[in-house]
Amino acid sequence: QQQVKQSPQSLIVQKGGISIINCAYENTAFDYFPWYQQFPGKGPALLIAIRPDVSEKKEGRFTISFNKSAKQFSLHIMDSQPGDSATYFCAASRGSGTYKYIFGTGTRLKVLA
Amino acid sequence: NAGVTQTPKFQVLKTGQSMTLQCAQDMNHNSMYWYRQDPGMGLRLIYYSASEGTTDKGEVPNGYNVSRLNKREFSLRLESAAPSQTSVYFCASSAQGNQPQHFGDGTRLSIL
Numbered sequence: 001q002q003q004v005k006q007s008p009q010s011l012i013v014q015k016g017g018i019s020i021i022n023c024a025y026e027n028t029a030f031d032y033f034p035w036y037q038q039f040p041g042k043g044p045a046l047l048i049a050i051r052p053d054v055s056e057k058k059e060g061r062f063t064i065s066f067n068k069s070a071k072q073f074s075l076h077i078m079d080s081q082p083g084d085s086a087t088y089f090c091a092a093s094r095g096s097g098t099y100k101y102i103f104g105t106g107t108r109l110k111v112l113a
Numbered sequence: 114n115a116g117v118t119q120t121p122k123f124q125v126l127k128t129g130q131s132m133t134l135q136c137a138q139d140m141n142h143n144s145m146y147w148y149r150q151d152p153g154m155g156l157r158l159i160y161y162s163a164s165e166g167t168t169d170k171g172e173v174p175n176g177y178n179v180s181r182l183n184k185r186e187f188s189l190r191l192e193s194a195a196p197s198q199t200s201v202y203f204c205a206s207s208a209q210g211n212q213p214q215h216f217g218d219g220t221r222l223s224i225l
Contacts, residue, residue: 006155032211043117043203043216044156089155099144099163099210100171103155 004092006104013111019077021107023090026071031094034101035064035075037047038087046074047088115139117217118183125223126194134189134220143188144207145187146171146214147179149200156203162187163210196223 005024012034013019031052036044050057050073051063057064063076077084089103120135136146143164148156148171150192158171162181176198187206191198200223205214 010155015193019220031191041218043205044215046213060208070224076138093211099161099169100158101155101156101214105155 004102004104005089010108014081015113017080019080019109021075021088023104025092026074029094032093033073034091036089082111082113085110117206119217119220127225130194132191137186138206142206145206147189148203151200168212196224198224199224
């Protein structure tokens with residue numbers, strides 16, 4: 001129940017295309033869902049996050065879609081660019097005061113020029 | 114603004130050696146964390162410190178110890194390194210528990 005399942009493991013997209021990464025969870029107590037972006041040799045950096053009181057959040061070319069009934073959330077990267085090539089991690093945590101993120105296993109995105 | 118600083122960046126140890134990984138944050142955050150990252154397994158929490166003076170086990174604490182030296186610093190110690198502890202170790206911090214975590218750039222540790 002603590003797992004967050006992320007797919008696909010890797011993704012290749014043409015420049016200008018849409019990249020879509022999906023995550024699914026089982027624990028309905030999760031109430032904070034961040035996405036992290038990681039470049040080689042660097043630590044993960046927070047990209048965008050959502051709480052379950054909204055179904056979508058958009059920041060620039062990045063959008064999180066959240067489906068509470070299906071217990072799924074996804075990251076959409078519009079107009080994907082070669083600079084978006086990185087590994088993306090979804091995560092989930094539950095309740096105020098909790099200190100434990102459960103991370104997905106990561107998606108390696110490559111955007112072809 | 115340095116954020117979260119980890120030292121060293123790289124280290125090679127022999128089995129049985131001990132080592133302390135250092136982490137410091139300059140964001141006045143209350144909570145700090147240690148993760149390990151292994152291929153295909155994402156990030157797994159080793160230990161965390163909710164606030165200065167407290168530490169708690171995460172998902173994979175065996176073989177590790179931690180010390181919250183002060184509000185800024187949180188160290189991870191391997192008492193007797195094993196090849197299974199070869200990994201990339203990340204330190205993170207957050208203002209409070211369920212708030213965004215900010216990561217350092219990691220320590221790449223190889224144990225022969």
